[in-house]
Amino acid sequence: MAFLIAQIAGGLSTVTALLCVQAKEAKMILLGQFVCNILSAACYGLLGSFSGAWVCILAAVQTLLISLVNRKEPVQRQKRVRIISVLFSVAYILGTVWTYSSWPDVITCICALLFVITISQEKAGQMRSVMILSMSLWIVFDIAVGAYASILTHGSTLASLLLARFRLDRKSCGSAG
Numbered sequence: 001m002a003f004l005i006a007q008i009a010g011g012l013s014t015v016t017a018l019l020c021v022q023a024k025e026a027k028m029i030l031l032g033q034f035v036c037n038i039l040s041a042a043c044y045g046l047l048g049s050f051s052g053a054w055v056c057i058l059a060a061v062q063t064l065l066i067s068l069v070n071r072k073e074p075v076q077r078q079k080r081v082r083i084i085s086v087l088f089s090v091a092y093i094l095g096t097v098w099t100y101s102s103w104p105d106v107i108t109c110i111c112a113l114l115f116v117i118t119i120s121q122e123k124a125g126q127m128r129s130v131m132i133l134s135m136s137l138w139i140v141f142d143i144a145v146g147a148y149a150s151i152l153t154h155g156s157t158l159a160s161l162l163l164a165r166f167r168l169d170r171k172s173c174g175s176a177g
Helices: 002-020 026-046 050-071 073-099 104-119 124-145 147-168
Strands: none
Touching: 002 026, 002 147, 026 147, 050 073, 050 104, 073 104, 073 124, 104 124, 104 147, 124 147
């Protein structure tokens, strides 16, 4: 039963991921990332991949904090984003060490650190650029842990990201807002 529920959560994450990466505004990508991370945490946790669940739960919290910080003045924003980025980078690394059970767990840490870079960007095009690498690595992780619906999520998100880069970002070469 847990396996089935995990795959359903992964499937719902797919729909959310496909929609959010097509957003023109960074705040909509952040909202989608929050939902995706909650659903992915459920998927990975139910499959027994606690490092994957840990990374996704932290990512959801980090996304909320960055969303709140984005409402501040630019000078305040930059300083707070740096502080949040450092704190969450340390948390991701410590969490990976704490939950480590096999080599795929290292991939979750790398993806988490890429996520720190992704959501610290102010423009949607810059976010998508980093997400392309992250999605590629998540696919490797999904294959390793048997998260079949998440393979679909990350694979289709990767395709959607490439489409969005072409459709929304091609003129500005990564600086689309």
